[in-house]
Amino acid sequence: MAASGYALKCSRPITSIGIRSPILVSSSRFYSQQSEQQQSPEDELHLNYLDGDQKGIAVISMRRFRYKNAMGKNIIQRLIDSLQELKFQNNIRVTVVRSEVPGVFCAGADLKERLQMTNQEVGLFVAKLRHFVSELHNLPMPTIAAIDGAALGGGLEMALGCDMRVAASSAKIGLVETSLAIIPGAGGTQRLPRIIGPSLAKELIFTSRVLDGWQAKENGVVNHCVEQNNDGDAAYHRAIKLAEEILPQGPIALRMAKAAVNRGIEVEIDAGMRYEEAYYAQIIPTKDRIEGLLAFKEKRRPKYEGH
Numbered sequence: 001m002a003a004s005g006y007a008l009k010c011s012r013p014i015t016s017i018g019i020r021s022p023i024l025v026s027s028s029r030f031y032s033q034q035s036e037q038q039q040s041p042e043d044e045l046h047l048n049y050l051d052g053d054q055k056g057i058a059v060i061s062m063r064r065f066r067y068k069n070a071m072g073k074n075i076i077q078r079l080i081d082s083l084q085e086l087k088f089q090n091n092i093r094v095t096v097v098r099s100e101v102p103g104v105f106c107a108g109a110d111l112k113e114r115l116q117m118t119n120q121e122v123g124l125f126v127a128k129l130r131h132f133v134s135e136l137h138n139l140p141m142p143t144i145a146a147i148d149g150a151a152l153g154g155g156l157e158m159a160l161g162c163d164m165r166v167a168a169s170s171a172k173i174g175l176v177e178t179s180l181a182i183i184p185g186a187g188g189t190q191r192l193p194r195i196i197g198p199s200l201a202k203e204l205i206f207t208s209r210v211l212d213g214w215q216a217k218e219n220g221v222v223n224h225c226v227e228q229n230n231d232g233d234a235a236y237h238r239a240i241k242l243a244e245e246i247l248p249q250g251p252i253a254l255r256m257a258k259a260a261v262n263r264g265i266e267v268e269i270d271a272g273m274r275y276e277e278a279y280y281a282q283i284i285p286t287k288d289r290i291e292g293l294l295a296f297k298e299k300r301r302p303k304y305e306g307h
Contacts, residue, residue: 039065045078047085056093057243058086063100070110071154076132083135090306093251094243095139097162098146098236105147106155126185129154133186136161140255142246146239147171148232157186163258165222166242167213168235173221174210196220250288251306
């Protein structure tokens with residue numbers, strides 16, 4: 001399963017670096033089959049911080065070219081490490097999860113690796129994958145999945161762990177586990193029904209149906225769908241535009257709003273209202289709240305600092 005990919009010339013594995021353009025990859029494909037085979041484990045995932053007008057946006061880029069971002073032990077650990085770094089970055093207001101592998105977001109589990117595991121090892125690995133998606137769901141800042149290709153099984157479960165999803169028309173999206181005589185194990189049976197409703201989620205899971213980007217939008221699996229471009233990164237560009245819409249908002253307010261929705265949706269509405277009240281109370285003493293009022297009065301753009 002070899003595939004050519006893009007080289008991220010200006011990024012490093014799990015590191016802080018400024019990028020002035022949302023185009024983290026060029027249209028030229030630098031990775032040959034030989035370089036894919038020699039790709040180091042550290043190079044399977046990059047964490048980048050954008051700069052300039054896009055300062056405040058972090059981008060997690062999956063780059064497991066040879067195996068189409070299949071969920072193996074190494075890339076899962078690298079993803080967990082990136083989330084551990086991000087959760088303490090108070091200056092990050094939006095995180096985008098994307099793939100640099102052409103035509104693929106994430107192909108799901110690494111079945112060749114899985115075949116070599118004992119039953120106990122499978123259970124432990126799936127628990128770690130479930131933990132990762134939950135950590136992604138619980139990141140304090142808004143998250144967006146940019147789906148420019150196949151997001152199947154665990155790949156879709158990862159996208160479902162994000163707050164928002166943007167798909168290209170060429171995407172292939174589905175929870176296909178029942179076709180392999182298993183069930184989604186990283187939250188798919190729980191998150192998909194909460195997003196699109198239980199009846200439709202059951203239909204998609206029971207049939208292992210694969211949707212294209214437009215069908216996923218029609219069924220409510222993704223927020224936006226865009227026509228794919230020649231470089232194969234249309235969803236990523238749309239995700240960056242969505243992130244740029246979020247950037248000017250109050251950063252503490254964004255985090256409190258996310259927490260209120262995430263916690264409130266799991267309980268009945270009266271309890272949810274109490275969550276809203278509690279998170280609103282944390283905003284009242286902030287300087288950003290006063291800045292928002294002053295900016296409105298003075299008819300200028302607010303300058304939020306996150307305190």
